[in-house]
Amino acid sequence: MAMLAELTHRCPLACPYCSNPVDLVRRSGELSTQEWVDVFRQAADLGVLHLHLSGGEPAARHDLEELVAASTGAELYSNLITSGVGLTEARLEKLAANGLDHVQLSLQGVDHETADLYGGYKGGFDRKIAVAGWTVKLGLPLTINAVMHRHNLSTLDLMIDLAVDLGARRLEVATVQFHGWAEKNKAALMPTREQVQKAGETVHAGRRRLKGVLVIDYVPADYYATYPKACMGGWASTSLNIAPDGQVLPCHAAPTIPWLTFDNVHERPLKDIWMHSDAFNAFRGDEWMQEPCRSCARKAVDFGGCRCQAMALAGDAAATDPACSKSTLHADLLAAAEAASSTRDADLTYRRMPTLKQPLRTHDA
Amino acid sequence: MTTEIPETARPRLLKGVRTRFDKARDTWLLLAPERTLELDAVAAAILAEVDGERSFGEVIDVLMAKYDAPRERISADVRTFLSSLVERRMLEIDVP
Ligand code: SF4
Ligand code: SF4
Numbered sequence: 038m039a040m041l042a043e044l045t046h047r048c049p050l051a052c053p054y055c056s057n058p059v060d061l062v063r064r065s066g067e068l069s070t071q072e073w074v075d076v077f078r079q080a081a082d083l084g085v086l087h088l089h090l091s092g093g094e095p096a097a098r099h100d101l102e103e104l105v106a107a108s109t110g111a112e113l114y115s116n117l118i119t120s121g122v123g124l125t126e127a128r129l130e131k132l133a134a135n136g137l138d139h140v141q142l143s144l145q146g147v148d149h150e151t152a153d154l155y156g157g158y159k160g161g162f163d164r165k166i167a168v169a170g171w172t173v174k175l176g177l178p179l180t181i182n183a184v185m186h187r188h189n190l191s192t193l194d195l196m197i198d199l200a201v202d203l204g205a206r207r208l209e210v211a212t213v214q215f216h217g218w219a220e221k222n223k224a225a226l227m228p229t230r231e232q233v234q235k236a237g238e239t240v241h242a243g244r245r246r247l248k249g250v251l252v253i254d255y256v257p258a259d260y261y262a263t264y265p266k267a268c269m270g271g272w273a274s275t276s277l278n279i280a281p282d283g284q285v286l287p288c289h290a291a292p293t294i295p296w297l298t299f300d301n302v303h304e305r306p307l308k309d310i311w312m313h314s315d316a317f318n319a320f321r322g323d324e325w326m327q328e329p330c331r332s333c334a335r336k337a338v339d340f341g342g343c344r345c346q347a348m349a350l351a352g353d354a355a356a357t358d359p360a361c362s363k364s365t366l367h368a369d370l371l372a373a374a375e376a377a378s379s380t381r382d383a384d385l386t387y388r389r390m391p392t393l394k395q396p397l398r399t400h401d402a
Numbered sequence: 403m404t405t406e407i408p409e410t411a412r413p414r415l416l417k418g419v420r421t422r423f424d425k426a427r428d429t430w431l432l433l434a435p436e437r438t439l440e441l442d443a444v445a446a447a448i449l450a451e452v453d454g455e456r457s458f459g460e461v462i463d464v465l466m467a468k469y470d471a472p473r474e475r476i477s478a479d480v481r482t483f484l485s486s487l488v489e490r491r492m493l494e495i496d497v498p
Pocket of ligand 1: 272342344345
């Protein structure tokens with residue numbers, strides 16, 4: 038079982054596909070150090086093994102070192118999910134000394150230009166390369182986290198080579214998902230069907246070539262697939278998320294389902310929320326399913342797909358995920374994906390705390 | 403695929419990969435980046451002897467003393483299991 042702790046929504050980057058909600062929590066609303074420490078302890082008692090320290094940018098929290106020590110104290114396996122910005126070599130040494138287990142570093146592209154354009158932060162790329170070097174020097178396992186979309190999918194093989202050069206043990210290739218901020222950027226980011234197919238082949242070849250060197254995990258796009266992606270092990274079965282303000286979510290995108298209400302660690306013990314809260318029980322098991330999922334043999338495999346995607350595209354969170362070919366909405370979704378993927382020079386909306394800057398434009402070759 | 407592992411080679415779990423007993427599930431686990439492996443009795447017994455100091459040959463000797471099985475069997479089990487961890491970037495084998 039795993040818990041994602043979104044320590045903060047603050048982040049120096051502004052990725053247009055950020056999965057944070059469009060309503061970001063401000064600093065003053067964040068849980069305090071002591072509150073997080075207590076949540077970690079409760080999580081360990083609940084049976085959580087892996088703790089993902091995420092954000093926003095977790096390094097924006099000045100107590101990150103303390104939080105890692107608390108995670109170690111609770112015997113959790115700690116994973117820092119970072120953009121790299123805000124980390125220094127000294128800080129990373131301290132984190133390692135406090136028992137940090139794993140560093141997961143995001144890369145928005147394989148060179149300055151793409152990485153800094155999509156990260157919306159100048160100089161970000163150099164900082165990331167430096168962080169990778171410090172991580173490997175400390176002997177910590179490094180994962181490169183690459184979010185791929187129409188404008189960088191063609192560089193996937195370069196991304197694999199870069200991960201090897203940086204000394205990463207693992208590469209996570211995720212095709213952009215259209216939750217959170219990414220929804221606003223569908224036209225600019227939607228990959229084409231050919232790109233998605235080619236990416237699958239590239240990953241396959243890379244895995245064979247790099248066995249024992251680099252582990253490649255790949256989250257393919259589901260908009261062109263026959264069946265939807267399995268919602269991570271099923272709703273409320275193996276993971277939970279804590280938002281910066283202490284709200285407990287079955288999944289990071291769950292607040293997009295308007296009728297769900299969420300409990301807060303301020304008001305209720307974590308175990309009670311996990312076992313008995315409405316949000317966690319809403320889609321547990323398969324009682325809630327509709328046809329065609331209800332009588333489908335794959336329901337134990339993909340759990341009817343993504344609840345949040347069903348909400349966004351079918352207007353009903355309990356519907357069959359339209360990414361499934363058995364959904365009556367599937368043909369529309371496919372047509373929309375293809376139309377979006379052929380949009381030229383669409384604007385990018387960058388993730389921002391409420392003050393908006395001038396949008397940049399993307400360029401299709 | 404099993405790689406050749408000389409008897410003098412020293413296997414060690416990489417940093418960020420560690421065993422842990424899980425009381426709730428009453429089993430040994432191997433925790434690694436984004437992975438949890440449930441260890442069966444054989445796997446747990448093998449990893450209990452892999453400490454980065456012992457050589458592959460020594461690990462087999464210790465297991466032989468503990469379990470009543472022919473050396474060849476134990477050697478094959480250890481080799482298969484450790485190779486699978488090498489492939490997953492969880493273990494390294496230092497060849498002297
Ligand atoms: S509901 Fe969708 S977004 Fe949420 S965990 Fe499942 S697959 Fe992911
Ligand atoms: S009908 Fe439902 S359970 Fe069957 S494959 Fe489609 S989404 Fe999965």
